[in-house]
Amino acid sequence: MEERSYDRRRRIRLLKRIILGTIAAAIIIPTGVSILLGIRVISLQNKITRLEEALADYENPPENVTGVYTTASIEESPRDTVQAGEVAQEKHREQEQTKKQIYLTFDDGPSQNTDEILDILKEYNVKATFFVVGKMDEQSVKAYQRIVAEGHTLAMHSYSHKYDEIYASKESFIEDLSMLQEYLYQVTGIWSRFYRFPGGSSNTVSKVDMQELTAYLEESGITYFDWNIACGDAVSGQVSVEELVENTVGNLDNINRGFVLMHDAVEKKTTVEALPEIIEKIQERGDAVFLPVTDETVPVQHMTAK
Numbered sequence: 001m002e003e004r005s006y007d008r009r010r011r012i013r014l015l016k017r018i019i020l021g022t023i024a025a026a027i028i029i030p031t032g033v034s035i036l037l038g039i040r041v042i043s044l045q046n047k048i049t050r051l052e053e054a055l056a057d058y059e060n061p062p063e064n065v066t067g068v069y070t071t072a073s074i075e076e077s078p079r080d081t082v083q084a085g086e087v088a089q090e091k092h093r094e095q096e097q098t099k100k101q102i103y104l105t106f107d108d109g110p111s112q113n114t115d116e117i118l119d120i121l122k123e124y125n126v127k128a129t130f131f132v133v134g135k136m137d138e139q140s141v142k143a144y145q146r147i148v149a150e151g152h153t154l155a156m157h158s159y160s161h162k163y164d165e166i167y168a169s170k171e172s173f174i175e176d177l178s179m180l181q182e183y184l185y186q187v188t189g190i191w192s193r194f195y196r197f198p199g200g201s202s203n204t205v206s207k208v209d210m211q212e213l214t215a216y217l218e219e220s221g222i223t224y225f226d227w228n229i230a231c232g233d234a235v236s237g238q239v240s241v242e243e244l245v246e247n248t249v250g251n252l253d254n255i256n257r258g259f260v261l262m263h264d265a266v267e268k269k270t271t272v273e274a275l276p277e278i279i280e281k282i283q284e285r286g287d288a289v290f291l292p293v294t295d296e297t298v299p300v301q302h303m304t305a306k
């Protein structure tokens with residue numbers, strides 16, 4: 001009897017110790033973990049604050065300083081000089097905005113004329129837009145790359161330029177477009193967002209309702225551009241330089257934003273010959289600037305999406 005009750009007490013004591021031990025562990029371990037995590041959170045918060053400060057400096061570099069700056073370069077640019085520079089810049093921007101905006105656009109390239117067109121544009125320091133088609137040869141690949149390298153806009157004009165294929169169905173239109181967009185990305189790294197329909201958005205050859213296609217472009221984040229000035233080189237045969245110049249610069253008085261349709265194609269030699277005169281005549285006016293198409297450009301469109 002005596003013996004048994006002693007055993008029981010011992011068992012109870014042991015059990016008590018186990019229970020107390022478990023309770024202690026259940027309190028101490030989570031507390032310890034919480035403290036460690038708390039410390040980690042505080043250190044991460046500090047790190048975030050430091051990074052945010054660094055980012056703010058990066059996003060808002062001191063005015064008039066671009067890129068890497070040092071205290072020295074800030075001291076070298078007194079505040080009043082900076083403001084004068086800003087005012088002048090702003091004034092310049094305003095003047096540019098009130099000028100006629102002329103977008104030279106070249107369709108159907110690259111061709112054997114592309115290099116010469118690019119040389120002329122370079123000589124006059126004019127940026128233009130090239131609505132290109134898909135060509136795989138080495139010369140064409142170099143032409144796409146040169147267009148991009150020299151600051152012009154690489155825009156799309158269908159891969160095949162075959163009306164009966166592109167406009168056969170919505171699916172074939174999309175297939176042709178994607179092929180060109182992906183190909184240009186492959187060879188230049190540019191994901192073009194600008195399009196010109198072969199024949200324009202008001203063409204009458206498409207078997208698909210053009211509004212379906214314009215809606216598709218809009219959904220895909222692609223802006224299409226038609227034209228409101230045609231230099232006249234689309235008609236077959238060699239149009240004279242005189243005519244091309246007159247067609248382009250003759251009606252500028254009534255136009256504030258001019259999208260000039262020109263062609264970059266081997267048989268359109270007079271277009272290349274007329275280009276210097278076209279640029280000079282427009283530059284001589286003094287009230288016009290040449291611009292490449294960008295995301296900010298408001299397009300001229302013959303037909304708008306539903």
Ligand SMILES: [Zn+2]
Nearest residue numbers: 107108198199
């Ligand atoms: Zn074309």
